[in-house]
Amino acid sequence: MTARRMVSVVKRLSTDWSYDHVAIGYPGPVVHGHVVAEPHNLGGGWVGFDFHRAFGRPVKVVNDAAMQAFGSYRRGRMLFLGLGTGLGSALIIGGVLEPMELGHLPYKKGRTFEDYVGIRGLERHGKKRWRKDVLDVIARLRAALEPDEVVIGGGNAAKLKALPPGTRLVDNANAFLGGFRLWNGR
Numbered sequence: 001m002t003a004r005r006m007v008s009v010v011k012r013l014s015t016d017w018s019y020d021h022v023a024i025g026y027p028g029p030v031v032h033g034h035v036v037a038e039p040h041n042l043g044g045g046w047v048g049f050d051f052h053r054a055f056g057r058p059v060k061v062v063n064d065a066a067m068q069a070f071g072s073y074r075r076g077r078m079l080f081l082g083l084g085t086g087l088g089s090a091l092i093i094g095g096v097l098e099p100m101e102l103g104h105l106p107y108k109k110g111r112t113f114e115d116y117v118g119i120r121g122l123e124r125h126g127k128k129r130w131r132k133d134v135l136d137v138i139a140r141l142r143a144a145l146e147p148d149e150v151v152i153g154g155g156n157a158a159k160l161k162a163l164p165p166g167t168r169l170v171d172n173a174n175a176f177l178g179g180f181r182l183w184n185g186r
Contacts (some may be wrong), residue, residue, distance in 0.1 A: 002043035003035075007054040020056050023179030025064035027085070029101060033061050041085055060182045064091040064175065065154075066099035071178030072151045072170040073097075079147035082154035083134065086118040091145060095185075102141065113137050122156060131160060138164060 001009075028039045035046045051059040062070075065088025069080030073092045082088030087103030091175065103114035115121055116133040125133070138150055142164075150167045152160065157169050 002045040003049040004045055004054070004096060005043065007051070009128070020057060021146050022051065022057055022059040022184050023067065024051060024059060024061045024181045025067035025175050025179065026061055027064045027088075028098065029060070030061050030063050030066075034144065037048050062097075062178075062182060063090065063099040064088060066097055067078070067178035067182070068170070068172060068175040069151065070097050070181050071174035071176065072153065073181075074146035074149075077146070078151055079141060079145055080151045080153065081138065081141070083117060083121065083152060083156040083159075084154035087114040087137075089141075092145070107137070115176060119156065127159060134160060135164065138167060142166075 026039070027034055028046070029036045035049065038044050038046055051061060065080060065082040068082060068088070069078070069090035069092060072078070072080060073095070076094070078092045080088070080090045080092070081102075089100040089102040091098045091100055100128070102177060103118065104112050107113045107116055116125075117130065117137050121133060122130040138152075142150055150164075151170050152163065152167060153170045153172060153174065155172070160169070163169065
């Protein structure tokens with residue numbers, strides 16, 4: 001899926017909708033509303049793409065994990081971890097959203113957090129070992145960032161059996177609420 005194709009599909013599917021703004025959750029780094037790297041799991045053409053021009057409406061682009069985090073936020077200091085193809089992450093403190101790229105930090109044996117708790121780790125080590133690695137990553141990030149709660153989302157979140165105290169699972173649909181919150185701040 002290229003950026004141009006995504007816009008084409010969205011416009012076709014929403015042809016009879018009435019909307020004033022667009023929010024896009026992008027699976028990669030976004031800085032100041034601009035995609036800064038092509039995605040690993042999509043087609044090209046995202047960096048430098050003019051979404052405002054393509055949609056003909058104001059557009060806000062954020063990292064997809066950040067969008068789901070924003071939709072999952074309740075209060076205080078929240079760390080969001082998205083378990084999917086990779087490891088998405090965001091920190092929200094007092095309602096201020098900070099997208100992060102924690103998945104690319106070194107973890108062990110020359111590999112990253114994402115290598116262990118993303119889909120590659122799940123496939124390489126199996127569910128039992130993957131679950132242990134997820135709990136270890138949660139513990140390490142909790143110790144480093146000191147959140148009031150850790151929120152787990154993403155396509156593989158449901159594969160977890162048990163969660164540590166102060167941790168909750170959320171539905172991927174929270175990304176929609178996050179998109180609305182980008183515009184209205186609530």
